[in-house]
Amino acid sequence: xRVSVDPDRCVSAGQCVMLAPDVFDQDEDGIVTLLQEEPxxxxxxxxxxxxxxxxxxxxxxxx
Amino acid sequence: MTQDNLATELPNFPMxxxxxxxxxxxxxxxxxxxxxxxxxxxxxxxPAWLVTTHEHVKTVLGDSRVSSNLKLPGYPHQFHIxxxxxxxxxxxxxxxxxxxxxxxxxxxxxxxxxxRMRALRPRIQEIxxxxxxxxxxxxxxxxxxxxxxxxxxxxxxxxxxxVPYEDHPQFEEWSALMMNHDISPEEYGAAVVGLDxxxxxxxxxxxxxxxxxxxxxxxxxxxxEPIADHTDIVTMARLMLVGGxxxxxxxxxxxxxxxxxHPEQLDAIKADPDLLPGAVEExxxxxxxxxSGTARVALADIEIDGTVIxxxxxxxxxxxxxxxxxxxxxxxxxxDIRREEARSHLAFGYGIxxxxxxxxxxxxxxxxxxxxxxxxxxxxxxxxMSELKFKDEALVYGVHELPVTW
Numbered sequence: 001x002r003v004s005v006d007p008d009r010c011v012s013a014g015q016c017v018m019l020a021p022d023v024f025d026q027d028e029d030g031i032v033t034l035l036q037e038e039p040x041x042x043x044x045x046x047x048x049x050x051x052x053x054x055x056x057x058x059x060x061x062x063x
Numbered sequence: 064m065t066q067d068n069l070a071t072e073l074p075n076f077p078m079x080x081x082x083x084x085x086x087x088x089x090x091x092x093x094x095x096x097x098x099x100x101x102x103x104x105x106x107x108x109x110p111a112w113l114v115t116t117h118e119h120v121k122t123v124l125g126d127s128r129v130s131s132n133l134k135l136p137g138y139p140h141q142f143h144i145x146x147x148x149x150x151x152x153x154x155x156x157x158x159x160x161x162x163x164x165x166x167x168x169x170x171x172x173x174x175x176x177x178x179r180m181r182a183l184r185p186r187i188q189e190i191x192x193x194x195x196x197x198x199x200x201x202x203x204x205x206x207x208x209x210x211x212x213x214x215x216x217x218x219x220x221x222x223x224x225x226v227p228y229e230d231h232p233q234f235e236e237w238s239a240l241m242m243n244h245d246i247s248p249e250e251y252g253a254a255v256v257g258l259d260x261x262x263x264x265x266x267x268x269x270x271x272x273x274x275x276x277x278x279x280x281x282x283x284x285x286x287x288e289p290i291a292d293h294t295d296i297v298t299m300a301r302l303m304l305v306g307g308x309x310x311x312x313x314x315x316x317x318x319x320x321x322x323x324x325h326p327e328q329l330d331a332i333k334a335d336p337d338l339l340p341g342a343v344e345e346x347x348x349x350x351x352x353x354x355s356g357t358a359r360v361a362l363a364d365i366e367i368d369g370t371v372i373x374x375x376x377x378x379x380x381x382x383x384x385x386x387x388x389x390x391x392x393x394x395x396x397x398x399d400i401r402r403e404e405a406r407s408h409l410a411f412g413y414g415i416x417x418x419x420x421x422x423x424x425x426x427x428x429x430x431x432x433x434x435x436x437x438x439x440x441x442x443x444x445x446x447x448m449s450e451l452k453f454k455d456e457a458l459v460y461g462v463h464e465l466p467v468t469w
Contacts, residue, residue, distance in 0.1 A: 014175065014413075030169075055413045055414050
């Protein structure tokens with residue numbers, strides 16, 4: 001799994017950081033940053049969930 | 064369709080609940096037969112589109128061709144707002160479109176990061192413990208709404224904003240009035256003016272003597288790169304203050320009631336506090352207290368599944384309906400704190416306006432439910448459920464009083 005984000009569209013709902021803190025973080029301005037582009041298998045389900053919950057659909061996953 | 068025959072052809076909105084725990088029965092029929100349908104707003108007599116399925120609510124709220132600007136003709140107002148007042152009203156974050164919305168939201172979001180929310184936990188825990196100490200000292204029965212539900216979010220948002228909590232009786236009253244569908248335009252206007260005059264004084268003071276709080280930091284950023292004038296800052300502060308306590312307060316009361324009415328699920332939480340975060344999501348989904356809080360108006364003709372919403376028409380995406388959509392939440396009218404898909408609810412809205420305070424709300428609810436039932440395991444209703452009065456007339460659903468004892 002490969003994850004990418006589009007920080008320009010981030011509205012800082014923060015659900016990705018709350019659910020998958022090992023994969024997503026927020027910078028000082030509250031904007032999403034990616035900690036791991038290729039998260040390990042045990043995080044795949046939760047990363048998929050963050051992508052579906054993001055209110056502006058800025059988390060892209062390629063499997 | 065002409066204005067004259069609207070009333071006879073179209074159903075009214077809001078629709079009435081038959082059970083305090085369930086959405087109006089018509090929602091299920093609309094999802095089934097006509098997921099995008101028109102209704103007449105009781106308050107203004109004007110038509111608006113109701114959006115009732117989970118998928119369609121997400122589609123509409125994620126579409127950049129819809130506007131939140133309440134000054135546009137066709138916007139589905141749920142209050143009587145006189146024309147002259149509407150002309151003068153300042154748009155707040157909730158009613159702004161990009162790029163103004165983006166600029167203001169970017170000034171506020173550093174205040175609500177996951178890191179900041181985690182750092183608030185110990186202070187929220189202290190606030191909750193102090194309120195429960197006071198409840199235990201007073202002895203039951205107490206009204207949970209005033210003893211806990213309103214006090215906790217009100218204290219938290221006051222500290223965050225830098226608003227003196229000792230003034231809370233007055234701004235809680237203004238806030239409750241602003242959430243009520245049924246008040247006169249004069250009463251609504253008076254509540255807004257009253258709160259704005261209060262905040263105007265407070266913000267003027269912070270402009271010369273800043274504190275360590277959200278409003279002061281907003282003023283500071285705005286001085287460096289101006290996006291708002293003094294009145295805009297007053298409006299921003301009003302939204303934060305009202306939005307920060309009315310919603311969470313109602314969720315605390317309803318959540319406690321929901322758990323008391325489902326004792327086997329409450330027992331499970333008492334035995335395993337790890338179930339709490341999931342229970343919070345399910346309670347948010349189940350009650351969906353801000354059903355029509357995401358009103359929009361179409362900026363262009365928008366076709367959704369063969370139905371065309373025309374430019375200038377009002378739209379009400381109903382999250383209480385979306386959150387009871389059986390295709391996403393099987394057996395949706397049943398409260399199930401172990402429901403895996405609960406977090407897909409749209410109780411905080413969707414799209415660029417999704418609630419900025421959602422993670423603060425989650426933490427407050429988790430701490431309140433967890434602490435209350437741990438410290439007072441014998442908590443129970445002090446009156447029969449049938450005697451409770453629910454806020455059917457309000458923009459944010461809730462219960463007026465919740466007498467409890469132990």
